[in-house]
Amino acid sequence: PSPGRWIRLCSADFILALCISLFPGFSQGRVVGEDEAGFAECNVFFPGQVPPEGFTEPFHVKICQQYNREPRFATLYSTKDKIPLYSAFKYIKAAQNEEESWLVEPQVDDPDNDQQEMVLEADLVGTVANLGANQALTSDYVGSGYERGLLNPSLLNEEDFQTATYTLTNAVPLSPSLSKTWHRDVGRVVEQALAPHCPSKDHLYLLAGCDSFQHPCQGQGVRCPRCCGWRRAVTLQRGDLTLFKGSCGGDSKTKEKVEAILQAISQIRAGGQVGTNDSQESKESGLVRKVAGIIATPFIKLLELLIYLLVELVKFTFYFLWLVIKRVGSTILDGASSLWSGVVSYLQAISMVLISIPYDLGRVVANISLGFLEIVQDVAFLTYRILRIPVGFILHLAAFPYHSICAIPSVLKDLAAGIGGTFSLAVDATATLPARLLLRGQPHSQAVCP
CATH class of the missing domain: 3.40.570 (Extracellular Endonuclease; Chain A)
Known part of the structure; x- marks a missing residue:
């Protein structure tokens, strides 16, 4: 309730x-x-x-x-x-x-x-x-x-x-x-x-x-x-229903308004439009509209049913076509996706190979260059070992005159010192010889010095 x-x-x-x-x-x-x-x-x-x-x-x-x-x-x-x-x-x-x-x-x-x-x-x-x-x-x-x-x-x-x-x-x-x-x-x-x-x-x-x-x-x-x-x-x-109260229609015309509402609803049920005037002409035509609505209702219902069936048929047709298109499209897209994946994988493999060729070529050139440099280094070292002894000998031989000439002053100095020493010894020996002879001819005596 x-x-x-x-x-x-x-x-x-x-x-x-x-x-x-x-x-x-x-x-x-x-x-x-x-x-x-x-x-x-x-x-x-x-x-x-x-x-x-x-x-x-x-x-x-x-x-x-x-x-x-x-x-x-x-x-x-x-x-x-x-x-x-x-x-x-x-x-x-x-x-x-x-x-x-x-x-x-x-x-x-x-x-x-x-x-x-x-x-x-x-x-x-x-x-x-x-x-x-x-x-x-x-x-x-x-x-x-x-x-x-x-x-x-x-x-x-x-x-x-x-x-x-x-x-x-x-x-x-x-x-x-x-x-x-x-x-x-x-x-x-x-x-x-x-x-x-x-x-x-x-x-x-x-x-x-x-x-x-x-x-x-x-x-x-x-x-x-x-x-x-x-x-x-x-x-x-x-x-105890009061439909229109106060400023919203609480007067002696309430019953007429209720009837007008019911007539309008009946007309809407029949599929018609509702007017808003309450003239006497509208009231007199209400019964006619009711009868027309009752007569037209079965046909309207039938028309609604036909329209509904037509709409459902169109919806089913579009739904079926959508399923077909979806299945076909899905198959095509799956195939295209697989093909695309294969092409991408193939191009990726080729790209890796093509990219690796310059890299490998560079590695070969670098290895050859390093090997050549090692050979040059070994040849230079061997040449140095071969040429090291003769060069030293030649350098020593070339330096001999220089060292010989530089040694002459020292030799002459040493020679002069030797001759001078010899001469000094001879002079000293000559000076002491008469004294020794004199001492040797006199008698020996004890001399005491005060």
């Missing part, structure tokens, strides 16, 4: 709750604790700040989605089925879809993680304990045949609000055709059927959810919604 003030577009897949209130608010994004009421700060994304009640399973996690330190929308997430039960958000301005960058919520898998806002999945690998244990990852959708359908559609948001919608805690598995229909028609319902009746667009509150889950999607850990699309039925929950 849930409180009043919301319209439910119910089906086997989706519940689109559209609420209008007067009290916008501010919040900080985080995984809401069990001891806090509702979605804590994120209650402002609900009319009257009162979220739906009755979701009390232990695997239901309340997330206040935050991006760039600002709250963007609220999500009730099932960690058991790894898909959101619903997302609540405000509609302010639609915008073209930007590039998709899928985000995850760290605290869903790791409650003790201190990151309180969504982060790119690639940036969390290895930093979050048990990443993917309680929430879906991109790998869960790979090869499953399903696309990530946004409960809070990106086309109903702009700038950072749009970037924040690309979180896997805001996505449910949808078939490609249903995903396209959902994202197209929900934008038309909001822009053409609801926004014109609420002058202050920042007071238009929306809540989108999905129905029960039956089986895992193609064996993945993510469970798929039960069936079909949101356009199978449109119902209005009544009771």
Whole structure:
């Protein structure tokens, strides 16, 4: 059960709750604790700040989605089925879809993680304990045949609000055709059927959810919604419901506005465009449009089926051609790669041989030069040994006259000294001879000298 003030577009897949209130608010994004009421700060994304009640399973996690330190929308997430039960958000301005960058919520898998806002999945690998244990990852959708359908559609948001919608805690598995229909028609319902009746667009509150889950999607850990699309039925929950309150239409014309919304939704289901005037002529033609829509719906469905089959056939054809081209291209590339490797190896071997030729030639020339120098050295040494003795003899012979001439003064000096000595001895001998003869002729006597 849930409180009043919301319209439910119910089906086997989706519940689109559209609420209008007067009290916008501010919040900080985080995984809401069990001891806090509702979605804590994120209650402002609900009319009257009162979220739906009755979701009390232990695997239901309340997330206040935050991006760039600002709250963007609220999500009730099932960690058991790894898909959101619903997302609540405000509609302010639609915008073209930007590039998709899928985000995850760290605290869903790791409650003790201190990151309180969504982060790119690639940036969390290895930093979050048990990443993917309680929430879906991109790998869960790979090869499953399903696309990530946004409960809070990106086309109903702009700038950072749009970037924040690309979180896997805001996505449910949808078939490609249903995903396209959902994202197209929900934008038309909001822009053409609801926004014109609420002058202050920042007071238009929306809540989108999905129905029960039956089986895992193609064996993945993510469970798929039960069936079909949101356009199978449109119902209005009544009771104490107040659709347009205060400055957003709380007057006697509320019933007429509700009928206008339902007519606009029926027209969107039929594939038509919705006008924004409430003239009497438009009211009178409403029944005609309903009948035309009922009549045209089977043909539109048939046309959609044919278009879907044609698109799938074209996709299959292109996929088959892609596989063929990929296989042929892979074979050609492998062959070219092998050929290129062989050519490179051959050129490398030839280059090494060609480079080694000058090197070897230089080594041979150097060895020959060194050998020649050794021969010249040996010849010179042998010549020196042969010529060393005669040269010494000749030098000594040539020096003999010089030494002989130089020795004459010394010889003459020595000769003169010898002759002088001889003459001196002769003179001394002659002088002492008479005295000796005289002494020899006299008698010997003892002479005493006084």
